[in-house]
Amino acid sequence: MSSENSSEKPADERREQPGTGPDEPGTGPDGTTPEEARSPEGARSPEADRGAEAERDVWDVIVVGAGPAGASAAYAAAVAGRRVLLLEKAELPRYKTCGGGIIGPSRDSLPPGFELPLRDRVHAVTFSLDGKYARTRRSKQMLFGLINRPEFDQGLVEAAQKAGAELRTGATVSRVEQHGPAVPDRRTAAVVLSEGETLLAHAVVGADGSASRIGAHVGVKLDQVDLGLEAEIPVPETVAEDWAGRVLIDWGPMPGSYGWVFPKGDTLTVGVISARGEGAATKRYLEDFIARLGLAGFEPSISSGHLTRCRSDDSPLSRGRVLVCGDAAGLLEPWTREGISFALRSGRLAGEWAVRVAEAHDAVDTRRQALNYAFAVRAGLGVEMSLGRRMLSVFERRPGLLHAVLTGFRPAWNAFAKITRGSTSLTEIVRTHPLARRALSTLDREEKQGVREGAAESA
Ligand SMILES: Cc1cc2nc3c(=O)[nH]c(=O)nc-3n(C[C@H](O)[C@H](O)[C@H](O)COP(=O)(O)OP(=O)(O)OC[C@H]3O[C@@H](n4cnc5c(N)ncnc54)[C@H](O)[C@@H]3O)c2cc1C
Secondary structure, three states, X not given: XXXXXXXXXXXXXXXXXXXXXXXXXXXXXXXXXXXXXXXXXXXXXXXXXXXXXXXXXXXXXXXXXXXXXXXXXXXXXXXXXXXXXXEEOOOOOOOOOOOOEEOXXXXXXXXXXXXXXXXXXXXXXXXXXXXXXXXXXXXXXXXXXXXXXXXXXXXXXXXXXHOOOEEEXXXXXXXXXXXXXXXXXXXXXXXXXXXXXXXXXXXXXEOOOOOOHHHHHHOOOEEEEEEEEEEEEEOOHHHHHHHOOEEEEEEOOOOOOEEEEEEEOOEEXXXXXXXXXXXXXXXXXHHHHHHHOOOOOOOOOEEEEEEEEEXXXXXXXXXXXXXXXXXXXXXXXXXXXXXXXXXXXXXXXXXXXXXXXXXXXOHHHHHHHHHHHHHHHHHHXXXXXXXXXXXXXXXXXXXXXXXXXXXXXXXXXXXHHHHHHOOOOHHHHHHHOHHHHHHHHHHHHHHHHHHHHHHHHHO
16 A cells, blocks of 8 residues: 555645645736735735636646546645546446456555455466466465456545545546637636536646547557457356456467456456457457356356557657546556556656646746656656567567466566565566566567568568
8 A cells, every 4th residue: 555645634624726825826817916916905806806716717637537547646636735626427436347456556556545445365376378278376475456446446536536626427528628719828728528518727637548538639649459358257156266366367369368367256357358450359269268267157247348558659648738647648568458557656647747737837837847747657657668568579479488487487476476466566677687687688689580580571
């Protein structure tokens, strides 16, 4: 659990009107200070009153999307004492296609005091290679936790609300405008809802998931899109007992694909993921996978699909007063497609930097703050993504090798266990273990060689 400290004061005490915060310049929308706006008798002029009224209608930060990224951003901005509006198109709690695996970095990025609604604690992993060579590895310590997304996401939103953020559900954002008649001044952006209502904010955070409208506004560029398919399968007690505390990871038949069984008490979340564009093969893989596990006789309560997207290295993370985070920014581990920790971590950064963007009084300062956000994301999550891409490329070409190493070479299993627990990261292992670094470089060279040979053959 995160040890980050936040103010313990009730939200109402901490929230101040815009322009009167301790570190705010304290100017009105027309640039006047409170002192300038007062008449000699000390009464506020009608212009200043109108200005203050208009400013009250402008949120410091509007966050679009109430998944882990949005809830995290709203929490971070609200805890800093800013007026925050969190917009969500669905009614909460809402279902989200997701395994619900909570690894160490996710757990460490939760708001202080947040109680994880764990459905199971994973102590064992069975690995298989397209249904074959199954081998189970066990750990005395918990490896990672499993949650149901509706309750997890709802809990995060409640934490943001407790910190002072206001939530509006059933509010679908259709676009953001930073110029034009809907935008009163250069310190403000307009968020337009699908039924036409316009809301104003000094900063906007786009956390609206993998089909993000705000991401399109920012111009997010992608270099990997995958399709995940999942079934929530209620099972009898005897079957549930067999799975308790153990997950299955199956390296799949298509390059870069894999499947999983994540137990959650009386329900198993069974899913597969593979590159987009192979929809029929991905569907077949899920059906075969379920049949092979002897689960075909149980009717799923939910069957669904969802895209995951990874940004390209040079993709923007902001435009003007708008920042993007989580899936909306394409921030996701490219190999495992783990995205909750990326959403929580980037969401928190986006909330923190949105506060600074909201305070920026000109385009230069806005740009500086937005670049600082991008720098913070790239320095942490960007580095993890680069390594994840290299791992995916090895896995796409050599799934059998990965399977053999994880199941037959204890240090590799120990590293897997430590990464999932959050006591180290893949980046750290590659940085500090010469053997791991050499192995990865050799495999990188192999790939480059393969690409060169492929190019020569087709020339
Ligand atoms: C099959 C599958 C399995 C996965 N398993 C795991 C796993 O086990 N562990 C893990 O860490 N990650 C997993 N992921 C990835 C993880 O689900 C995502 O990375 C994570 O949900 C991203 O969070 P987010 O807040 O960015 O987006 P989301 O969780 O998608 O939230 C976006 C929110 O925005 C709302 N929204 C969308 N458009 C609008 C709009 N226009 N206006 C207002 N609101 C809007 C949506 O309703 C939604 O509530 C999985 C993904 C898939 C597809």
